[in-house]
Every structure is written in C-alpha cells, then in structure tokens.
Amino acid sequence: MTPGLAAHMATADIDGGDRPVVAGKSEESPRALEEERQRGLRLRADLENFRRRAGREQEMARRDGRRSALLPLLPVLDSLERALAAGSTDPDFYEGVAATHRLFISALREAGAEPVESVGQPFDPRIHEAVATTAAPGGEQGMVVREIRRGWRLGDELLRPAQVVVASPREAAHRWR
Amino acid sequence: MTPGLAAHMATADIDGGDRPVVAGKSEESPRALEEERQRGLRLRADLENFRRRAGREQEMARRDGRRSALLPLLPVLDSLERALAAGSTDPDFYEGVAATHRLFISALREAGAEPVESVGQPFDPRIHEAVATTAAPGGEQGMVVREIRRGWRLGDELLRPAQVVVASPREAAHRWR
Numbered sequence: 001m002t003p004g005l006a007a008h009m010a011t012a013d014i015d016g017g018d019r020p021v022v023a024g025k026s027e028e029s030p031r032a033l034e035e036e037r038q039r040g041l042r043l044r045a046d047l048e049n050f051r052r053r054a055g056r057e058q059e060m061a062r063r064d065g066r067r068s069a070l071l072p073l074l075p076v077l078d079s080l081e082r083a084l085a086a087g088s089t090d091p092d093f094y095e096g097v098a099a100t101h102r103l104f105i106s107a108l109r110e111a112g113a114e115p116v117e118s119v120g121q122p123f124d125p126r127i128h129e130a131v132a133t134t135a136a137p138g139g140e141q142g143m144v145v146r147e148i149r150r151g152w153r154l155g156d157e158l159l160r161p162a163q164v165v166v167a168s169p170r171e172a173a174h175r176w177r
Numbered sequence: 178m179t180p181g182l183a184a185h186m187a188t189a190d191i192d193g194g195d196r197p198v199v200a201g202k203s204e205e206s207p208r209a210l211e212e213e214r215q216r217g218l219r220l221r222a223d224l225e226n227f228r229r230r231a232g233r234e235q236e237m238a239r240r241d242g243r244r245s246a247l248l249p250l251l252p253v254l255d256s257l258e259r260a261l262a263a264g265s266t267d268p269d270f271y272e273g274v275a276a277t278h279r280l281f282i283s284a285l286r287e288a289g290a291e292p293v294e295s296v297g298q299p300f301d302p303r304i305h306e307a308v309a310t311t312a313a314p315g316g317e318q319g320m321v322v323r324e325i326r327r328g329w330r331l332g333d334e335l336l337r338p339a340q341v342v343v344a345s346p347r348e349a350a351h352r353w354r
Binding site: 090 | 210224241
C-alpha cells in the first residue's frame with residue numbers, strides 16, 4: 001500500500017458503517033434514506049477512483065521492479081566494455097568476451113532497456129550529461145561529439161544519462177560545466 | 178488491472194446506483210433505508226477487500242518486473258563464465274574479465290537475486306534439475322556432486338533451477354532422468 005492510496009482510502013473509512021438502525025421511526029426515514037444513498041454514491045466513486053489508481057500504481061510498481069533490477073547491472077556492462085577497449089593479445093579469449101558483450105546488450109534490450117542515442121545528436125540535458133566540452137567548427141556546436149559512458153532508457157523513463165563530450169565554441173565552454 | 182481484480186470489482190458494479198429516489202413515500206422508506214444500508218455495507222467490504230488485494234498485487238507486480246529484467250541476463254553470466262573457464266594466454270585481459278565477473282555476481286545480489294546452493298547439498302527437485310547422474314559411494318547417494326549451470330532465486334521464488342549432477346547408485350539412475 002502506497003502512502004497515496006492510504007490517504008485516498010481515508011475518505012471511505014470516515015463514512016463508517018456502524019450507525020444504529022432507525023427503522024420504525026418512519027418520519028425520519030426519507031432524510032436518512034437520502035443520506036444513506038449519498039454515502040453509497042460516495043463509496044462507489046471512491047471504489048472507482050481507487051480501482052483506476054490501483055491499475056496505474058501496479059504498472060508503476062512493475063517498472064520500478066525492472067528499474068531496480070537493471071540499475072546495478074549497468075556498471076557491469078561498463079566494466080566489460082573497459083576490458084574490451086584495452087584489447088588483448090589472446091584473440092580467441094577476446095572473441096569469447098566480445099560475444100558475451102553482444103549478448104549483454106541484447107539481454108538488456110530484452111529486459112526493456114534501450115541505449116540513449118548520443119554521438120551526432122544535439123546535446124539534450126534531459127538524457128545527456130556533459131562531462132567535457134571541446135572546441136569545434138561552427139556546424140558542430142551544441143552537438144554530442146563523443147560518448148564517455150552509455151546512457152540507458154527504460155520505456156519513456158531514463159535509467160541513467162549518457163555521459164558525453166559536447167562541441168562548443170571556447171567562450172561558451174562554461175555553459176556545460 | 179489484473180483479471181482477478183476485474184472479476185472482484187464486478188460484485189460492486191452489479192449493485193448499481195441509478196434507482197429512482199422514493200423520498201416522500203414514507204411507508205416504504207424503512208425497508209428502502211435498510212436495503213440502502215446493506216448495499217453500503219457490501220460496498221465498504223468490497224473496498225476493504227480490494228484495498229488489501231491491491232497492496233498484495235502491487236508487491237507481486239514489483240517482483241514480476243524484477244524477474245523479467247533479471248531472467249534474460251542470467252545467460253550473459255553463463256557466457257562470461259564459459260569464457261573464463263576456457264582460460265587465456267593474456268593474464269592482464271583475463272584479470273579484467275574476472276573482475277567484471279565478480280562485479281556481475283555482486284550486481285545480481287544487489288538486484289535481489291541469490292545463487293541456489295547445490296554442490297554438497299541433498300538433491301532437491303524444487304531448486305535442482307538433475308541433468309546427469311554418477312555412480313557414487315554410499316555416503317554421497319542423493320547428493321549434488323557437480324553444478325553444470327548455476328541456479329538463481331529471487332527472494333523466496335526460483336528464477337531458474339541449478340542444473341546438477343547427482344550421486345546415485347547405478348540401479349536407481351533412471352529416477353533422475
């Protein structure tokens with residue numbers, strides 16, 4: 001139960017259900033009946049809202065589970081990529097590890113994650129984190145020219161931003177720091 | 178919304194809320210009032226059940242998200258372990274990959290997964306899958322003597338069983354096939 005749902009439920013709880021029955025005092029009944037009906041309408045509205053909300057929160061919980069499983073695994077991929085980038089004098093072993101790396105990328109996709117596009121894209125602070133700038137010819141200004149660490153999305157959410165180098169005229173370099 | 182919740186909700190929907198108001202016909206009111214109260218009680222019970230259920234189903238959705246993110250990544254670890262098992266003539270590169278492997282195991286633990294214990298344990302069909310048997314001295318019968326593929330748990334659920342070799346007298350070998 002999330003705090004949001006608990007707060008919502010309070011509305012229904014306040015209505016209570018323990019008032020004494022006044023059947024027999026018929027002169028009071030029309031008003032009591034109307035009150036009881038209003039209470040019923042509120043309960044039905046609560047139930048309907050709650051139901052919609054529960055569906056949404058279940059979807060969020062599923063994604064939250066995915067995210068918390070995937071996040072610790074991204075540095076493992078980084079580590080594998082650093083090892084591969086260093087190269088090896090043993091081509092057979094290297095190829096075995098390179099195959100594992102390709103499998104890793106496709107497993108992350110299968111788990112719902114997608115790499116963030118960076119090199120050649122305009123810098124976008126929502127998905128890119130500028131860790132350095134570099135002076136560049138006019139046409140490249142504001143573009144991502146190098147990726148330091150790959151970023152990952154999960155559906156329309158960001159798992160982590162791509163760390164990138166951005167092309168920028170020297171006088172605007174401070175903008176990215 | 179799961180089918181379970183949708184089925185449950187039907188109870189509340191059937192009650193409806195559109196009956197004409199009969200205020201003024203006071204001789205009918207005590208019965209109408211009592212009916213309205215009973216309907217209110219059922220609605221409150223529905224709401225309470227639904228709320229309990231939604232909390233549980235949210236927890237299940239979170240775990241389901243975790244499971245569906247972790248499952249495709251387990252074969253990546255297998256692949257890395259096969260590469261390491263083959264060995265390398267390049268000790269520096271090998272050590273880089275071995276470090277990545279240690280990081281992988283600890284990331285899986287951080288994501289909530291735990292290895293299934295196998296070698297030296299009694300064979301347990303709930304968490305072990307026997308892929309071969311081997312003749313063994315009496316004391317070892319029914320014990321797991323070798324692990325072919327590591328198994329993983331997620332909390333009290335099994336992600337995948339460990340594939341193992343079980344010690345067994347030759348005449349009982351068919352039991353494990």
